[in-house]
Amino acid sequence: xxxxxxxxxxxxxxxxxxxxxxxxxxxxxxxxxxxxxxxxxxxxxxxxxxxxxxxxxxxxxxxxxxxxxxxxxxxxxxxxxxxxxxxxxxxxxxxxxxxxxxxxxxxxxxxxxxxxxxxxxxxxxxxxxxxxxxxxxxxxxxxxxxxxxxxxxxxxxxxxxxxxxxxxxxxxxxxxxxxxxxxxxxxxxxxxxxxxxxxxxxxxxxxxxxxxxxxxxxxxxxxxxxxxxxxxxxxxxxxxxxxxxxxxxxxxxxxxxxxxxxxxxxxxxxx
Numbered sequence: 001x002x003x004x005x006x007x008x009x010x011x012x013x014x015x016x017x018x019x020x021x022x023x024x025x026x027x028x029x030x031x032x033x034x035x036x037x038x039x040x041x042x043x044x045x046x047x048x049x050x051x052x053x054x055x056x057x058x059x060x061x062x063x064x065x066x067x068x069x070x071x072x073x074x075x076x077x078x079x080x081x082x083x084x085x086x087x088x089x090x091x092x093x094x095x096x097x098x099x100x101x102x103x104x105x106x107x108x109x110x111x112x113x114x115x116x117x118x119x120x121x122x123x124x125x126x127x128x129x130x131x132x133x134x135x136x137x138x139x140x141x142x143x144x145x146x147x148x149x150x151x152x153x154x155x156x157x158x159x160x161x162x163x164x165x166x167x168x169x170x171x172x173x174x175x176x177x178x179x180x181x182x183x184x185x186x187x188x189x190x191x192x193x194x195x196x197x198x199x200x201x202x203x204x205x206x207x208x209x210x211x212x213x214x215x216x217x218x219x220x221x222x223x224x225x226x227x228x229x230x231x232x233x234x235x236x237x238x239x240x241x242x243x244x245x246x247x248x249x250x251x252x253x254x255x256x257x258x259x260x261x262x263x264x265x266x267x268x269x270x271x
């Protein structure tokens with residue numbers, strides 16, 4: 001066999017192996033459907049590992065209430081399928097399942113399972129695969145999420161959003177290889193752009209908006225401005241009925257304590 005023919009044969013064998021790895025047995029799809037109710041809609045299957053699949057669907061109860069459900073199923077060739085993670089039914093009308101190769105756990109990408117509730121609420125489960133089970137690595141319920149590269153090393157960071165219709169103060173999470181931890185204080189430029197975009201408008205903010213803006217300024221590195229804005233909110237609250245502003249007063253206390261402490265609870269060690 002000539003050298004050229006040997007190289008061609010190696011390439012063909014490699015392509016054949018890739019095709020075999022990507023091939024999905026139609027019978028497997030049929031077997032996965034056994035878990036899905038007959039009246040389900042928006043049925044999706046996502047391959048996580050060669051023998052690990054996620055199955056999701058939505059059921060409508062009446063015309064206004066949608067319930068979604070996600071299962072992770074291990075699908076060995078010579079053994080019966082078995083469920084290794086069950087989300088249970090939860091309210092939501094759209095489910096997305098996506099592996100994120102930027103984050104690895106036990107050599108496999110983390111799997112993001114997100115459920116949409118209306119326009120402004122998203123529930124997110126981030127799953128990591130273990131030898132015989134699934135581990136929920138973080139569970140957040142907020143206005144949405146993104147994954148963005150940050151810092152000089154372009155680290156992938158999970159960004160949790162809260163209330164874009166008001167003043168959104170996102171929370172940032174870095175993946176350590178074992179868990180997500182709060183790294184919000186490690187990326188001040190991310191927040192600096194956001195609080196500077198408001199200019200001096202903070203002087204006209206209500207107390208609740210001012211407190212969110214103060215936290216943005218603090219995370220962006222301007223502690224002096226944050227304290228000035230909090231003092232204005234404190235004066236405004238002093239002129240209001242206490243019963244009406246109890247939640248805002250608690251928010252003021254929490255942000256004041258956080259700034260005095262100098263870091264967020266559960267923060268990552270600097271990297």
